[in-house]
Amino acid sequence: MRLNYPxxxxxxxxxxxGKVDVLHLLHSFEKGADGVMTxxxxxxxxxxxxxxxxxxxxxxxxKAVLKTIGMEPERVEMxxxxxxxxxxxxxxxxxxDERIRALGPNPLRNALKKAA
Amino acid sequence: MIVADKKPIEEIIEAVRPxxxxxxxxxxxxxxxxxxxxxxxxxxxxxxxxxxxxNNGQEKRIDEVTLERQCDHEYLEEIRDRIxxxxxxxxxxxxxxxxxxxxxxxxxxxxxxxxxxFLGVTEKRGLWTERCQACGQCVLxxxxxxxxxxxxxxxxxxxxxxxSTKGKCEISKDIDCAWQLIIDRLKALNRLDDYEKLxxxxxxxxxxxxxxxxxxxxxxxx
Numbered sequence: 001m002r003l004n005y006p007x008x009x010x011x012x013x014x015x016x017x018g019k020v021d022v023l024h025l026l027h028s029f030e031k032g033a034d035g036v037m038t039x040x041x042x043x044x045x046x047x048x049x050x051x052x053x054x055x056x057x058x059x060x061x062x063k064a065v066l067k068t069i070g071m072e073p074e075r076v077e078m079x080x081x082x083x084x085x086x087x088x089x090x091x092x093x094x095x096x097d098e099r100i101r102a103l104g105p106n107p108l109r110n111a112l113k114k115a116a
Numbered sequence: 117m118i119v120a121d122k123k124p125i126e127e128i129i130e131a132v133r134p135x136x137x138x139x140x141x142x143x144x145x146x147x148x149x150x151x152x153x154x155x156x157x158x159x160x161x162x163x164x165x166x167x168x169x170x171n172n173g174q175e176k177r178i179d180e181v182t183l184e185r186q187c188d189h190e191y192l193e194e195i196r197d198r199i200x201x202x203x204x205x206x207x208x209x210x211x212x213x214x215x216x217x218x219x220x221x222x223x224x225x226x227x228x229x230x231x232x233x234f235l236g237v238t239e240k241r242g243l244w245t246e247r248c249q250a251c252g253q254c255v256l257x258x259x260x261x262x263x264x265x266x267x268x269x270x271x272x273x274x275x276x277x278x279x280s281t282k283g284k285c286e287i288s289k290d291i292d293c294a295w296q297l298i299i300d301r302l303k304a305l306n307r308l309d310d311y312e313k314l315x316x317x318x319x320x321x322x323x324x325x326x327x328x329x330x331x332x333x334x335x336x337x338x
Binding site for chain 2: 023026027029030033059065068069070071107108111112115
């Protein structure tokens, strides 16, 4: 559709959000990511029945972990949409980009830079 | 299996604060099944601790290993060559594993990462309930497979007390009256005559009430 959306997002494709593990989310932050979006099919439409439900639970788990260690749980989020909804995807990216810019960079960035 | 629950991370953070090199040691058995201390939970906890301490200016080396069990010598020996790389071990095994690890590696502080709760079953994912109290004198043959020691709040042996109401225990409406369950099951099995038989006074010396216990099997000792 050649829609414009912020280039701050790096897309990693998975066959189903059910494949996304809590460790993938946490390790992303450990390595310096400012935010993680998990974008899956609409609830009820998962080709594998409940992959997107599992992903939502894992995103909630990651939020809880981030909260206990003093990082903002809003940095990780679950989004649901149909793969046909290009404009909605662009809108979600814009929302997340705005949210993360408001939160600021990953607090670990400085420490990671020093360690490197 | 032994059912355990994750310790709050705040508590773990305080316990591991003094140590710079930490080994998070998981267990592949019971704590994996109750999703408290297996390889996945080790990964999540280690990642969270690394991020917390990095964020607070105290970078620590936090490594992850998951053993098959921590209650057998052979499995604990697997880390002997690496244990000196660490200042402390955070064991996510049940209380048994934490203690055995501490006994094996006397010079290393071994800290618990889970709270060990009871012997129980997975009723469904995310719900574990108690079934056995390891009293050492199993009476399940006479109670249609339902244990009055672990499931009756008063551990009664000869039928329900006066507090049993509509099949629920008097201490909470969420707890089934064990004796109601037993009677229903005996009825279904056509063995209500068993209910009429009286239990003799229970020998509690094999229970924890009699002191720390052991089992000796000379027939298998070499």
